[in-house]
Amino acid sequence: MTKKKSHTRIRRWCSVALVVALTASPTLASAQAQGVSQGTGTVANPGFDLDGTGTATPTGWTTTGTAGASFTEATAYGYNGDGFQLAHWSATAYSVDTWQRVTGLPNGDYTLGVYVRSGGGDTANYIELDSGPNRNRTDVPVISDGSWLNIVTSVHVVGHEAVIHLVSHSAASDWTNYGLVTLTPGYASLPIRGGDVSSLVRSEQDGGVYYTASGQQENALDILGDAGMNYARLRVWVNPVDGFDDEQQLLEGAKQAKAHHMKIFLDFHYSDTWTDPGHQTVPAAWANDSLSQLETALYTYSAKVVGDMVRQGTPPDMVQTGNEVNGGFLWPTGLNYGSDSAWPTFGALLKSAIAGVKSADPYTKIALHIANAADFSGVEWFYDNAIAQGVPFDVIALSYYSYWHGYLDELQSTLDSTATRYGKPIILAETAYPWTLDSGDPTASLSFSTASELETGYPATPAGQEAMFRDTLSIVQAVPDGLGLGAFYWEPTWTVVPGNGWDPTDPTSGDGWENQAMFDYNDTALPVIADYAPR
Numbered sequence: 001m002t003k004k005k006s007h008t009r010i011r012r013w014c015s016v017a018l019v020v021a022l023t024a025s026p027t028l029a030s031a032q033a034q035g036v037s038q039g040t041g042t043v044a045n046p047g048f049d050l051d052g053t054g055t056a057t058p059t060g061w062t063t064t065g066t067a068g069a070s071f072t073e074a075t076a077y078g079y080n081g082d083g084f085q086l087a088h089w090s091a092t093a094y095s096v097d098t099w100q101r102v103t104g105l106p107n108g109d110y111t112l113g114v115y116v117r118s119g120g121g122d123t124a125n126y127i128e129l130d131s132g133p134n135r136n137r138t139d140v141p142v143i144s145d146g147s148w149l150n151i152v153t154s155v156h157v158v159g160h161e162a163v164i165h166l167v168s169h170s171a172a173s174d175w176t177n178y179g180l181v182t183l184t185p186g187y188a189s190l191p192i193r194g195g196d197v198s199s200l201v202r203s204e205q206d207g208g209v210y211y212t213a214s215g216q217q218e219n220a221l222d223i224l225g226d227a228g229m230n231y232a233r234l235r236v237w238v239n240p241v242d243g244f245d246d247e248q249q250l251l252e253g254a255k256q257a258k259a260h261h262m263k264i265f266l267d268f269h270y271s272d273t274w275t276d277p278g279h280q281t282v283p284a285a286w287a288n289d290s291l292s293q294l295e296t297a298l299y300t301y302s303a304k305v306v307g308d309m310v311r312q313g314t315p316p317d318m319v320q321t322g323n324e325v326n327g328g329f330l331w332p333t334g335l336n337y338g339s340d341s342a343w344p345t346f347g348a349l350l351k352s353a354i355a356g357v358k359s360a361d362p363y364t365k366i367a368l369h370i371a372n373a374a375d376f377s378g379v380e381w382f383y384d385n386a387i388a389q390g391v392p393f394d395v396i397a398l399s400y401y402s403y404w405h406g407y408l409d410e411l412q413s414t415l416d417s418t419a420t421r422y423g424k425p426i427i428l429a430e431t432a433y434p435w436t437l438d439s440g441d442p443t444a445s446l447s448f449s450t451a452s453e454l455e456t457g458y459p460a461t462p463a464g465q466e467a468m469f470r471d472t473l474s475i476v477q478a479v480p481d482g483l484g485l486g487a488f489y490w491e492p493t494w495t496v497v498p499g500n501g502w503d504p505t506d507p508t509s510g511d512g513w514e515n516q517a518m519f520d521y522n523d524t525a526l527p528v529i530a531d532y533a534p535r
Contacts, residue, residue, distance in 0.1 A: 064099065100181075127140065224529060307361075
């Protein structure tokens with residue numbers, strides 16, 4: 001995995017003296033009573049540019065709450081270069097809601113989209129769309145430089161009207177900017193809310209236990225499923241030294257997932273051990289094979305594993321043929337790093353693997369998975385070449401770890417550009433974030449513990465972990481044309497359990513991932529599991 005680029009963050013401060021006067025955000029009924037509406041079925045003054053600067057109540061909008069904490073201002077960083085934005089800011093603690101009632105809407109599903117940036121630190125900071133009894137909100141991510149993020153939330157509109165809310169409950173000098181507001185037909189959902197639980201079977205066999213936030217011991221998939229997780233990602237290695245992560249463990253994990261009413265995302269590594277952009281070791285049994293022999297081995301092995309899952313009654317719903325294959329797989333034969341000329345060989349291997357999967361289950365979706373979802377140039381190079389080689393696939397699967405790959409605005413830029421270029425559904429096949437930088441296991445170094453590489457505004461705390469996963473999901477949810485399917489949190493159940501380590505050649509090894517699991521060092525569920533709730 002590549003380290004993220006270095007950035008200079010420019011914190012933008014508003015400089016207006018304000019007075020505190022707290023009131024509640026209006027409901028639809030109170031909005032009607034105050035008589036503010038936009039009767040054309042469209043948002044009035046969506047870019048806050050009709051009134052110039054310093055306007056506390058922009059045309060078409062109403063402000064409720066702290067006097068002066070909501071105002072328009074000129075900015076060199078206005079969304080789409082219009083030079084204006086709405087700002088929420090006060091020199092003292094404040095609570096403010098800038099809102100608008102939109103009428104004349106045909107009943108049905110609608111999505112509110114808002115371009116935002118925020119310095120963070122707020123008690124609550126969100127956009128919300130209300131219609132009758134229906135109400136949904138999305139929290140504003142922390143984005144303290146000049147870049148904008150587009151976030152969305154959706155509801156089913158009844159009564160031909162809805163109320164848009166831009167809400168900040170903030171400490172002194174916390175700020176949020178709003179650049180453009182849209183209201184469009186359709187519902188932006190996240191159908192996939194997944195987790196890679198490949199190590200769970202081994203954890204349970206070695207005595208791992210899991211507790212709800214209230215201290216009740218339960219099955220881990222019960223805890224995560226009750227929170228809203230609906231998709232399990234499971235890896236498989238060809239012939240691992242210690243026998244774990246092999247097909248037998250895969251089949252047991254698949255039975256558990258299906259028993260908990262979860263779909264299955266099968267992750268072929270095509271190796272006897274871990275694979276990633278820097279490691280793609282050919283299985284020992286295939287080490288001396290020619291290209292044609294490797295093609296046959298891939299086809300036969302893929303067909304067998306998927307076929308066994310089908311016969312067990314746990315067919316995979318989606319399959320990735322290779323794990324983080326930025327540089328190919330089955331090295332050195334399938335190596336493609338930086339070379340267009342190497343793609344015909346790698347492409348042939350990919351097509352053999354996919355053909356094997358499809359021979360066993362023609363209905364499963366095929367995903368191609370690479371790392372670094374914050375690098376569009378790398379994404380473009382890989383998928384352009386895959387398409388040029390005629391590799392058939394249904395889903396673009398990317399890994400995103402902010403501390404290695406980049407900031408949330410870089411993630412959004414890559415995902416949106418990818419959706420526009422390829423028109424294919426996109427998932428984050430892997431993502432995670434630490435809830436602490438302290439180790440819970442002296443037998444292994446933490447995979448990540450570098451404070452300087454944490455995302456700005458997202459500390460390594462339970463609340464910071466929850467906010468990062470929540471806001472990452474929000475970026476996927478906002479991918480244009482509904483092409484953002486969702487995300488898989490990587491190894492939420494890989495807690496400290498002796499014997500359940502990362503090294504298949506060393507039974508005493510620890511995992512080094514415990515500070516990014518969804519359970520703390522007392523094996524108790526962390527707040528981050530709430531992010532699995534349906535949207």
